Amino acid sequence: VDLRYTPQEEAFRADLRDWLANVLPDLPPQPSADDWPARRAYDTGWQRTLFEGGYAGVNWPTEYGGRGATLTEQLIYLEETTLAGAPYIGVNFVGMLHAGPTIMAEASEGQKAAHLPAILRGDEVWCQGFSEPSAGSDLAALGCKAVLDGDEYVITGQKTWTSFAQVADWCELLIRTDPAASKHRGITWVMFPMDTPGVEIRPLRTVVGTSEFSEVFFDEARVAVSNRVGLENDGWRVAMVTFGFERGTGFVSDLVETGKMLQELAELAKHVTRGSATAWDDVSVRRDIGQMQAEMDALWALTKRNLAQADRNGVPGAGGSLVKVCYSELLQRLTEVAMELLGRAGLSRTDVGDLPSGAFVEERLRSLSFSIAAGTSQIQRNIIAERILGLPKEKPWTSS
């Protein structure tokens, strides 16, 4: 176990800090939360800035224009950009972290050339068409139907929870090409242009009031077979390859953000008055904060441990499930403590007078999704129980 940074890593950090200090003051103002064209422009503008600065695709191999950074450098990149308040990856998420890496691993040279440079520059925005109303935790049950007609697939069905669908150019889409095959077979992975006729996007309003996700309906929408990545009916494997890219850096930004928020919670506790005392004088509040700090620090250490294991074994362990469960439940607890502290000031989603309360109320709502999205905490616990402990799967359900 060695927690020291090498001189090269320290130099990487110092250069990045300098660069961030240079470019961040010139950022345009943040767009409003539900103005999606403006958010696209803002996020892709930042991607372009990263590209010009040599920081686009820190985790992408150099042969595809990325920086090919080590995992520790990726950790430093995510830590420093978050601490500096740089924009989040936003609408570039699917392209940079899901579709792009899948294309690198599975697509033809022509397909790679058509998309990878455009994603890296921020010219192309992608969304993900995986989940369906009847295929959530059980993703392989997806039924979005595709029928081969000459050199095209004709697609009819529905996707949901599709982030950034309103502003995406392309969709990494899973379609059912063989309804007779068992559920993991018969799925195909295609690159689908979002401006195809027969596509309807209906934004879903979330608990925070904005529309991060959409439902996407396909009514005999046609896509060229040449847009298929991998073989027909081999799409489940292709989709799983994507998940194999996760090396344990997935929650680094969130952890850093949450660390900041915990400090802010301690500050908030000192500002919330209760008669002649403050909430900070309440030992139970201090213990809650101390406990969460211990867990935050341990999650940070666990992240480094997961990275070290991914580095050696080339595959991520089930350690990612551990971090996800802990992190999402920790953030929910943090915001719950904040709501208890705020009392009536929690009635407003914006700051109440001088009290910096708005961000906590907002995060209490937003964090509800964290134990649901990308594998619920319950599914994660199944994964931990089955893959780490070797416990058996539950018997299949049969109607009586």
Add this chain to the structure above:
Amino acid sequence: VDFELNDDQAALAAGVRSFCEGRLPIDVVRALEPAGGVDRGLWRELADLGVFSLRLPEADGGVGLGWAESVLVAEELGRALTPGPLLWSQLLGGLVDGVADGSVLVAGVERDDPSGLVEYGGLVDHLAVLDDDGVRVVGAADVGLEPQPLPLDPLTPVWRRTAPLPEGDQVAGPDEVATLRRGGAVLVAAFLLGIAEVATADAVAYSLERTQFDRPIGSFQSLKHLMADMVIRTELARAAVYAAGVTLDDPSVGDVERAVAGAKLLAADAAIGNTKSSVQVHGGMGYTWEIDAHLQLKRAYALEPTFGTRPELAERLAGLVGQL
């Protein structure tokens, strides 16, 4: 940054585990109950392994390793539920004559501990008394000690001090005692981590073996989630405990106070949480003396208060966050 055991560390941990599996299977540990958990022969063997001289320089006959390695050894000894005054032998080897070679047994207390209880007090040669000024050693026979008839952990018998402590000989000063307390907290955390692991392993094994409704009970989601939480607590604690060991060796990589307090807090959460869950997974059998879960649970509770209870540590951590 490489948060993975290096080859030497992995070999050290494997060596101690293999020693424990051969020398300290749970039947042997249980058989030590009439002797109050103390086996002087075992102590010599642990000394020969280098357990009590791990951090002493090689020039002084020690192994020349650090806290990072001490943590790994303590984790394995904790996993085996090794009874006896381990913590103090690991802390005081080199400071008190005869401890490093296993010939002398020492128990330790904080001078201002209001309970007045001393683990293994009537079975050791010396008592180490800690306060902010340092560590003083007194002869165990010179301290008025009364046995408590019913200890929580049958393998951690306790005596109560009934008279003021004699003056004794100073073996460490104020700076050293601070280091010993921090190191001691991390060693206790490592014992607790080992207990959290063995509790999980036992619960999983039982849940695979025990069938009800024609299937292993370990296939029921309610129990799987209970056991998944055991893994989560263990791995969080492991990350914290290993990081604390490394930070003690090289304070430039982190905040020592924060790392130590967090490690001990989370290791206690893991050990107590996991042993309770193991009792639950074992069902009715978990409430019997025959199943090991109670020994693990009792050891976890017996270790938890040493060098800071969880509420104290949480408050200390809040104080550190509040200053930032």
